[in-house]
Amino acid sequence: MYVSPRAQEFAQSTLERVIPDESELTAGVRIEPGKSYGFFTDTTVCIGCKACEVACKEWNNLPADNLGLTGHSYDNTGALSANSWRHVAFVETSGNGGVRATREAPFQSGWLMLSDVCKHCHNAPCLEACPTGALFKTEFDTVVVQQDICNGCGYCVPACPFGVVDIGSNDGKAHKCTLCYDRLKGGLEPACAKSCPTDSIQFGEVAELQRHAAERVIHLHDLGVSNAYLYGVPNSPGATGGLGHLNAFFLLTARPEVYNLPVAPTRPSRRVAPSLLSGLMAVAGLAVAAAAILSRRE
Amino acid sequence: MPTMRGTITIAQESRFQMVEHHGATHLFTLAPNASSEPAQIAALAARQARVRVKYRRGDNVLANVAERIDIDLAPEIAPGVTPGPASCT
Secondary structure (H helix, E strand, C coil), X not given: CCCCHHHHHHCCCCCCCCCCCCHHHXXXXXXXCCCCXXXXXXXXXXXXXXXXXXXXXXXXXXXXXXXXXXXXXXXXXXXXXXXXXXXXXXXXXXXXXXXXCCCCCCCCCEEEEEEECCCCECCXXXXXXXXXXXXXXXXXXXXXXXCCCCCCCCCHHHHCCCCCXXXXXXXXXXXXXXXXXXXXXXXXXXXXXXXXXXXXXXXXXXXXXXXXXXXXXXXXXXXXXXXXXXXXXXXXXXXXXXXXXXXXXXXXCCCHHHHCCCXXXXXXXXXXXXXXXXXXXXXHHHHHHHHHHHHHHC | CCEEEEEEEXXXXXXXXXXXXXCCXXXXXXXXXXXXXXXXXXXXXXXXXXXXXXXXXXXXXXXXXXXXXXECCCCCCCCCCCCCCCCCC
């Protein structure tokens, strides 16, 4: 395991101040404005502990929501929402082609777990739909909602092809993961990635993460997990329909829809021109029909 | 409308955590029509200001919705605790 040489400078248990560029020690990356940062979520090592959900709620001061039991396996979060910016999905399967297919008892299911989050799309549809400019790209190439500018119109909600953005029922404003924008500005790794005990959630520069993820897929293929693939890197499922690539991308071992991810997400703005054209054609058709009917009467 | 008094300790966007003088902690979200802005919440948290919050219960969350925030000019201090320097403007 790689340990930064700087770690020896902070061997004491209690620290008087925040460690400068702490992410160098915890994630092996120095956070600098102008670079592109994101998450690589390797679902093959997710154990469903929900530490990421808790860390996110703790750091961002998000209240518990959806009180009660959903009845869906161990998943009581249900879905990403205005108050849940991380959601660990529990998908019960049988076998799954060698992944977690270790000696299951009869009638015992296997598990696929995935910590879902805002994808911080390269070409973010929510940002394109926002009429007030409340959604913006940060200096770290992440997408954030400015709460004091959001007017709660909700255009971003249907624009997101992943169903991430949500309007808070109590404050009427759009909310979603900020990729811990405040922590990035302070040189800290995002809370969810830092809390992940198995490094299923890895934080870093997107290009570096994509390289590392490609190596991980090759390694898994060598181990016999032939169904491992990446979702959200260029020219792969998830990075379709003009989205470019996803800054938060995933390594999956089943079809995207099994994890409740769209197979081919698209930017709604791409549908504006065809929609406008079809509308104009409909109006023209109606005008021609009306003219024909009126001319017959005369 | 119920009122709670305490100190704002954490502010994140339009959400904040308030600690009552006897130590109980509560989460709040600013109501859309609240008389305060998120930036003011952060300033109050930085100053550890004692405040009085008028609130209602939130829908489907373990949090309250703050309708009005005022500087608490006559803070209740727990028995045996010496009031610190005034933190209000």
